[in-house]
Amino acid sequence: MTGGAGFIGSNFIRFIFQSGGFKGRVINIDKLTYAGNAESLADVQAAQGDRYVFERIDICDFDAVKNCLVKYDVDCIVHFAAESHVDRSIHGPAEFIQTNIVGTFNLLEVCRQVWNGRNDVLFHHVSTDEVFGSLGAEGYFYETTPYDPRSPYSASKASSDHIVNAYFHTYGMDITMSNCTNNYGPYQFPEKLIPVMLLNMLEDKPLPVYGDGMNIRDWLYVIDHCSGIWAIVCGGRLGETYNIGGENEWTNIDLVNRMCELTAEKTGKDKDHYKKLITYVKDRPGHDRRYAIKCDKIKNELGWKQSVTFDAGLSLTIDWYLNNQAWTDSIKSGEYLRWVDKNYGGRA
Numbered sequence: 258m259t260g261g262a263g264f265i266g267s268n269f270i271r272f273i274f275q276s277g278g279f280k281g282r283v284i285n286i287d288k289l290t291y292a293g294n295a296e297s298l299a300d301v302q303a304a305q306g307d308r309y310v311f312e313r314i315d316i317c318d319f320d321a322v323k324n325c326l327v328k329y330d331v332d333c334i335v336h337f338a339a340e341s342h343v344d345r346s347i348h349g350p351a352e353f354i355q356t357n358i359v360g361t362f363n364l365l366e367v368c369r370q371v372w373n374g375r376n377d378v379l380f381h382h383v384s385t386d387e388v389f390g391s392l393g394a395e396g397y398f399y400e401t402t403p404y405d406p407r408s409p410y411s412a413s414k415a416s417s418d419h420i421v422n423a424y425f426h427t428y429g430m431d432i433t434m435s436n437c438t439n440n441y442g443p444y445q446f447p448e449k450l451i452p453v454m455l456l457n458m459l460e461d462k463p464l465p466v467y468g469d470g471m472n473i474r475d476w477l478y479v480i481d482h483c484s485g486i487w488a489i490v491c492g493g494r495l496g497e498t499y500n501i502g503g504e505n506e507w508t509n510i511d512l513v514n515r516m517c518e519l520t521a522e523k524t525g526k527d528k529d530h531y532k533k534l535i536t537y538v539k540d541r542p543g544h545d546r547r548y549a550i551k552c553d554k555i556k557n558e559l560g561w562k563q564s565v566t567f568d569a570g571l572s573l574t575i576d577w578y579l580n581n582q583a584w585t586d587s588i589k590s591g592e593y594l595r596w597v598d599k600n601y602g603g604r605a
């Protein structure tokens with residue numbers, strides 16, 4: 258697993274141990290950037306013993322990755338590690354080019370060398386629907402939709418997708434790929450829409466809605482993304498890419514209003530208490546208008562489907578953030594980075 262200390266990776270590791278019937282061992286390779294928190298997996302470490310191993314490695318470091326693959330005789334990589342936030346990619350694209358493009362290329366090169374034509378191995382690449390660009394009011398992204406990325410983040414992910422595909426066609430490497438819509442759920446770093454709004458509500462801070470609030474995203478509960486990836490890893494056809502989506506489109510402003518209502522119910526506030534905090538702010542440059550995906554392929558081929566309704570998922574997510582103040586306090590104060598300093602001698 259790469260990037261297993263991040264939001265989706267940590268949920269995926271917990272998911273395969275608890276629900277996926279996974280019998281092997283997970284080696285979690287993570288550089289622990291600002292977005293990685295090894296403590297998010299403390300429960301897994303305690304429950305799984307040496308079936309869960311953490312290695313602090315940068316995926317761009319060829320020798321370190323190679324040593325790791327050899328040392329643990331790795332036969333499957335699920336590649337999550339990435340710089341993942343669009344706003345950060347606008348302010349500082351270099352890291353996105355480095356990790357998402359060069360890092361993915363580096364991993365593939367290590368695999369090509371170490372696996373050396375083996376066909377009992379798999380490289381699964383985790384990607385995003387943002388590679389397809391921006392939709393108007395109509396239409397959907399399909400697996401066959403031409404790529405049209407608009408942000409440095411989506412351009413770097415699109416590039417990595419093409420390189421992964423190239424290793425299938427050119428070198429016959431056993432790969433699968435998935436492109437997923439916006440995820441939400443426990444352990445999401447509070448820079449993405451849902452945790453930003455939630456944590457601001459809890460501190461009675463303004464809720465910053467970009468532009469006119471009418472941009473549309475398709476939201477999927479993170480565990481449903483994890484089960485989709487696991488279905489592909491276990492039974493996906495080699496060389497194929499699968500869309501995974503929530504089929505659950507919301508304008509940002511409707512979503513924030515819904516969150517305000519649900520959170521008010523849970524904290525015992527007046528129905529409109531949090532809504533009064535909504536503040537329209539300057540729009541993100543190049544802000545994609547709408548994402549919406551068709552995911553019939555994974556449903557028909559692998560029997561996957563979403564299992565968590567949006568209200569249920571939002572409720573679970575709000576409860577998780579309310580009940581895990583220690584995690585959010587540690588993130589907000591930067592305490593988790595001091596932990597990295599202490600345990601690994603210097604932050605990424």
Ligand code: NAD
Nearest residue numbers: 260262263264265288289290292293315316338339341440
């Ligand atoms: P995240 O930012 O929460 O976590 C990324 C993880 O990768 C962190 O633990 C970080 O420390 C690690 N990392 C970053 N650079 C690294 C490097 N050079 N070497 C090793 N580790 C490194 O991201 P996320 O939201 O969990 O996303 C995981 C993957 O899923 C990404 O590839 C992203 O593009 C994709 N994705 C995310 C979403 C979403 O809604 N969050 C949707 C679709 C696809």
Ligand code: TYD
Nearest residue numbers: 343439448449450451453465466467472509
């Ligand atoms: P985000 O969670 O950053 O995901 P992405 O840009 O990858 O879709 O943003 C989701 C949507 O919410 C996007 O349209 C931008 C918007 N947004 C806000 O309006 N305010 C915010 O504070 C954030 C972080 C995002």
